[in-house]
Structure formats: C-alpha cells, structure tokens
Amino acid sequence: AQSVTQPDIHITVSEGASLELRCNYSYGATPYLFWYVQSPGQGLQLLLKYFSGDTLVQGIKGFEAEFKRSQSSFNLRKPSVHWSDAAEYFCAVGPDFGNEKLTFGTGTRLTIIP
Amino acid sequence: EAGVTQFPSHSVIEKGQTVTLRCDPISGHDNLYWYRRVMGKEIKFLLHFVKESKQDESGMPNNRFLAERTGGTYSTLKVQPAELEDSGVYFCASSQDLGYYGYTFGSGTRLTVV
Numbered sequence: 001a002q003s004v005t006q007p008d009i010h011i012t013v014s015e016g017a018s019l020e021l022r023c024n025y026s027y028g029a030t031p032y033l034f035w036y037v038q039s040p041g042q043g044l045q046l047l048l049k050y051f052s053g054d055t056l057v058q059g060i061k062g063f064e065a066e067f068k069r070s071q072s073s074f075n076l077r078k079p080s081v082h083w084s085d086a087a088e089y090f091c092a093v094g095p096d097f098g099n100e101k102l103t104f105g106t107g108t109r110l111t112i113i114p
Numbered sequence: 115e116a117g118v119t120q121f122p123s124h125s126v127i128e129k130g131q132t133v134t135l136r137c138d139p140i141s142g143h144d145n146l147y148w149y150r151r152v153m154g155k156e157i158k159f160l161l162h163f164v165k166e167s168k169q170d171e172s173g174m175p176n177n178r179f180l181a182e183r184t185g186g187t188y189s190t191l192k193v194q195p196a197e198l199e200d201s202g203v204y205f206c207a208s209s210q211d212l213g214y215y216g217y218t219f220g221s222g223t224r225l226t227v228v
Contacts (some may be wrong), residue, residue, distance in 0.1 A: 004156070036219070043118070043221035044157075044205060090157060100145065100209070100217070101170065104157040 002027040004093050006105035014113050015083055021076040021108050023065075023091030032094040033074040034102065035065055039087040047089075050074065061085070086112045116140065118208050118220035126226045132194040135223045139188070139208030145169075146189050147209075147217075148181060152202040160204075163189060196227045 003026045013019055025031055035047040048059025055067040065076045074091060088109045092102045119138040127133050139146045148160040160179070161171040165186035174181070178197070183189040193200050203222045 041221070044207075044219035046217070092157075100147070100162065101159045101173075102149075102157075102217075103159070104149075106154070106156045 002031070002093050002103045004091050004103055004105035006089075006091055006108050008108045009106070010109045010111065012111040012113060013081055016080050019076075019078045019081045019085070019110070021089050021091075021110070023074045023076065023105060024072050025074065025091070025093045026072065027093055030069075033065075033067060034092040034094070035059065035063070035074075035076050036090045036092060036104075037061075037087045038090065038107075044090065047076070081110075081112055083112045083114075086110055118206055118218050120204075120206050120220040120223050122223060123221065124224045124226075126228060127196055129198055129227055130195045132192065133196055133225060135191045135193075135204050135225070137189045137191070137206030137208075137220060139206070140210075140218060143208035143210050143218075144186065145209045145211075146183060147207040148189070148191055149205040149207065149219075150202050151205070151222075152199070157205065160191075193225075196225075198227050201225055201227045 005024045007022050033050040036044045037047050038044050047063050048057045050057045050067045057065050063078050067074050088107045090107045091105045094102045121136045144165050146163040149157050151157040159173040162169045163183045166183050180192045203224050205219050205222045207219045209217045
C-alpha cells in the first residue's frame with residue numbers, strides 16, 4: 001500500500017530564510033505527487049504537482065519541489081519565506097488514473113518568526 | 115467560478131447525537147470526494163462519488179457514517195450516532211474528470227463531539 005511520511009511535525013524559520021519541507025513516499029510504480037497548503041481558516045490549496053517529465057516542479061507562491069526517485073522523496077522548497085507562508089503543509093501521493101484516491105502525510109506546521 | 119463549499123464550517127455536538135455535513139461541489143463536477151483528518155493525523159480518504167453513484171467507499175470507517183449524493187449535485191455526510199473519535203475536520207473535494215487535474219478542496223467542516 002502506498003504511504004507518505006513527513007518527518008517534521010513542526011518547523012520554525014525566520015522570515016526571509018530558506019525553507020525545505022521533507023516528504024518521503026512509498027509506492028511501487030511512478031507516483032503522482034502533490035503538495036497542499038492549509039492556511040488558518042482556509043481549505044486545502046494545491047501548491048504544485050508532479051506527474052511526469054522535469055523532476056523540478058514550480059508551483060504557486062514561489063514554491064518548488066524536486067522529485068528524486070532514488071530517494072523516494074519529493075521535498076518542498078522556498079528560497080525566502082514570508083510571514084504569510086505560516087500554515088500547515090501536506091504532501092500527498094496518488095496512483096495511476098483509475099483510482100483517484102490521494103494518500104496524505106501527517107502534515108508539517110510552519111511557523112515564521114520575525 | 116465558485117469553489118467547493120462546505121456547511122457548516124464548525125459543528126459541536128454531544129456524543130450520541132446526529133450531525134449532517136454538506137458539500138456543494140463546483141458546478142459541473144461529476145466527481146466528489148470526502149476526506150477526514152482526525153486530530154494530528156493524516157488526511158484520510160473516505161469515499162468517492164461519480165455523479166450520484168458511490169464509486170469507492172473503502173475509507174468509510176463504519177456504518178454510523180452515511181454519505182449521499184442525490185441528483186448528482188451536492189452531497190451530505192451523516193454521522194449517526196456520533197462518537198468522540200469522530201471529531202476532526204471533514205474535507206470535500208470535486209473534479210470534473212477522472213484523474214487529478216482540477217481536484218479542488220473545500221475549506222472543511224470542523225466537527226467536535228463532546
């Protein structure tokens with residue numbers, strides 16, 4: 001069965017600092033990979049997704065993620081965080097078409113300090 | 115275009131009572147999904163409708179949960195009778211076509227059972 005691990009429950013970074021959120025997945029074939037963000041009082045918003053092709057994926061709000069098959073990882077990065085990036089971030093994996101069920105990690109809560 | 119709308123945003127009920135959550139998908143989206151996040155844990159799939167038919171209900175925890183989508187438009191998720199462990203955030207998502215393109219989440223309903 002597929003699974004997603006987000007090893008960091010809570011991360012605190014200073015505004016303007018770089019950010020990397022870790023995500024490891026377990027899946028037999030080539031996965032479809034996603035990062036979602038949930039800001040306070042908001043729904044889940046898609047930041048970016050990887051289906052195939054270029055392993056470095058650009059998303060909204062200045063985020064990017066890199067798919068590394070050898071490490072079964074899909075880490076999310078941002079070169080300089082803003083206070084508005086404080087939120088909870090979820091990595092998710094999905095199988096091939098025909099089953100649209102997403103499997104999520106437990107999430108990483110990001111706190112930004114001045 | 116209106117997004118996926120969920121009602122209510124918060125609900126506090128006593129153990130043993132009944133609660134009904136509602137999800138209005140994006141107009142024209144045949145696929146509708148329910149997910150749930152129990153406190154501190156991962157977001158888990160509950161079920162998937164294609165129009166008014168249940169395509170996959172493998173994630174429904176037990177028979178106290180009943181999901182319906184009459185007419186293939188909005189969906190309801192009823193919990194009867196509610197137990198303490200049902201507390202969490204219930205998310206709805208919709209998509210027009212099968213696959214992950216255009217998979218859009220609502221802001222969720224936070225259910226607290228006391």
